[in-house]
Amino acid sequence: MSTEPTASAATTASPSGEAVVGVPGQEPERARRRGAGRNLPAAIAVGVGLGAVLMVAVFVLPQAFPVVAAVAMVLAVLELTRALAHGGLELPAVPLLVGVIGMVVTTEVFGAEGLLVSTAAAVCVLILWRVSESMGLSALRDVAGGVFALAWIPFLGCFLLLLFDREQGSMLVLLAILGPVGNDIGGYVAGVLFGKHPMAPRISPKKSWEGFIGSLLMGTAAVTAVGHYALDLPIWVGLVIGAVLVVISTCGDLSQSLLKRDLGIKDMGHLLPGHGGVLDRVDSILLAAPTTYVLLEVLLP
Template sequence: MVDASPSADGPAETGPVTTEPVHAKRRGPGRNLPAAIAVGLALAGVLLGALFLFPPAFPVLVGVIMVLAVLELTRALGHGGLRVPAVPLLVGVVGMTVSTVVFDQEGLLVSTAVAVCVLILWRVTESMGLSALRDVAGGVFCLVWIAFLGSFTLLLHGREDGALLVLLAVLGPVGNDVGGYITGVLFGSHPMAPSISPKKSWEGFAGSLLLGTTGVAALGHLVLDLPLWVAIALGVVLVVVSTAGDLAESLLKRDLGIKDMGHLLPGHGGVLDRVDSILLAAPTTYILLEVLLP
């Protein structure tokens, strides 16, 4: 509505004024799209090669990814004033990777406990007090979020049809990202969590559900012979969990005052920016398969 009454500053403007509600603004691409596509295809090629062409390389790939992600997270936590010791964390990641491959679930549990103990001893030998407690808590967070959850990809890989199960766990987050990005750019106008991630929209989430669930259900039912209802339920849950993982990392980055966890992957940010959803999708896939298909 335009106020046409005169004012002390001069005559009022009577021309048409158009306004667009905040909720109707659609997100733009927001990234270097050609670089993002090229890097995404390269990552997909590396993953598929490790899964199907040379399976012994997959644990090495997982270990490298977790080491890079831990380094990114320790640097990011440094912006929040935490001094998380990187050396015991990296040793813990390697130990948890090897133990999971060799001893399966028991190896993961024992190596995680040992890694936490080593982290505590390492940090308290430097200093004591509240700062040491905060640093240890940050280190345990790194171990649990990245190394412990990430090792579930190795547990999936160790099962029958392990390569396909890992691919199943990855398809959910990939479908979530691709479907959400395309529909968000084209139709997004209702923010899902504007205070956490302004670019996420409910329209994008609908696209995530459509593409992510379809991809997981197709692979699960047509290739892995899962019951259709199990495949569909798994797809829906993986999309929801992937979205929660994205929002959780966005909230952490907002609290730390950083845009990306790293800059290693053009168009994507850091390694952790790329695998944050998979870190939740892998254990979710493992647990749901254990519960639904005992």
């Protein structure tokens, strides 16, 4: 459990745009290391490796992108299933994983209509599968958890495939990812250098308003630059999309922090050293993909 800053506590910055509450006399650098809670060299190495895999799948071997997306979603669903088990929910893994694959395939073949139909089918199969095992309140809770898992990960994640299938789809996917990436990097730098005022101490005491400003500046700048120079988007469109993506990414981070706090866990998984699990890395991207898709439809119909 975290504590809110008091008059006698010292507040220092930490990575990811976060502020760390320490004790008087504690060295700022030590407080930052304690607040970071991760292996920074490993985190950088894993981040670079993931970025390289993504760039190859998007720009060099585009046929591999749906496969990479499907693998990431399957791993994320497995992590969420294990995490929700800490809260007493028993999500049936088989229909969930079959649903993920089915949603990816139908989205790739039939587009948005295929995603809607396959999502509805996956929910129906999930309900029948769980109810066939047992009835009662526990079954209702498990079904609700399963629908949440399908809606959060494969449904939102498949919007990356919808973006990818559009004209200049590779750059659109990059646009959607740059918002969360700029949010993380900008927040990290600004939080380490200037972070003093916690943003949501009861949910994520490490996040600071100074870090959020850094996220807003870097995320918006990155999205605007790519949008204008690579996609010929008006600058104002890039500014709007970038700012919205940063806000959405921050909300996604806080929401997952709240969920993990309720479940009593630190990370959704441990597959990626320095990052936690796959879901810890893609949570903001899952929200950024449909946001980018909708904003493009609204701003540039």
